[in-house]
């Protein structure tokens with residue numbers, strides 16, 4: 674199976690490359706060859722690549738900056754996703770598109786299900802929701818995977834940021850009133866590869882549509898930080914205290930949902946796919962970052 678992935682540098686595409694087995698060849702296409710802002714170039718690249726499945730893993734992901742650059746975020750995450758969907762439909766290949774918990778406003782008292790009402794709080798969430806709409810409209814042979822709180826040994830993410838802060842600080846203030854599901858990009862890649870294989874073999878309509886895909890178990894950001902620092906001490910790092918703060922004490926340009934939890938029951942029921950518990954995968958990520966040479970820059 675030849676899987677064409679948009680983007681070459683992101684957490685998810687890097688994880689897909691690492692986790693691909695012999696049964697799946699990953700062809701990652703990024704800028705300048707494939708730019709979500711350039712419909713014609715993108716189409717030419719996807720048509721040339723001749724894949725069995727397309728995965729749209731590229732996106733404008735700067736959540737706070739998007740508040741100042743909403744038009745750009747829409748062009749990349751809305752229109753760009755639409756261009757990929759249009760090309761996949763014309764090529765007749767299934768599309769896996771990634772979306773986000775930020776399509777919800779976080780007011781629900783329980784984990785969100787796929788058919789719950791969307792109401793993004795910020796520009797990034799609005800742009801991703803527009804992408805979902807375009808993908809669903811232009812490419813019915815598609816799966817939209819909403820994920821959340823993604824971390825990995827690569828790129829910019831919470832785990833790497835905490836480990837960097839922990840090098841110089843004895844205490845770090847971390848918000849404790851946002852709940853979500855920490856998700857390892859490597860687990861996400863394994864699950865997405867399983868979905869890709871099913872989509873390729875089976876045209877059943879129930880395999881298409883929106884699915885939630887996050888790590889098992891829930892946490893607030895302060896819980897995640899505590900788990901990171903606890904694991905880091907096992908690698909000889911000195912202990913770092915986590916001061917549990919409120920979102921109101923850590924203002925950011927974009928508002929975040931207080932409840933980001935996604936219910937994965939549908940994915941488990943339809944695909945028999947479930948991601949491991951976040952604590953186990955997080956420990957493995959910290960082990961990897963602290964055991965070997967690291968790619969600094971988070």
Ligand SMILES: NC(=O)C1=CN([C@@H]2O[C@H](COP(=O)(O)OP(=O)(O)OC[C@H]3O[C@@H](n4cnc5c(N)ncnc54)[C@H](O)[C@@H]3O)[C@@H](O)[C@H]2O)C=CC1
Pocket residue numbers: 679680681682683684685686703704707708709710729730731732733734749771772773774801819820821822823824828829
């Ligand atoms: N990182 C997270 O916590 C979450 C991510 N997601 C979604 O998961 C997917 C993967 O996210 P990550 O790998 O973490 O993102 P990332 O920020 O690590 O990587 C994004 C990739 O998109 C590429 N890109 C940006 N603009 C582009 C353009 N105009 N043309 C071509 N490529 C472009 C970047 O170069 C980069 O390779 C995205 O759809 C994101 O919206 C959803 C929820 C949470």
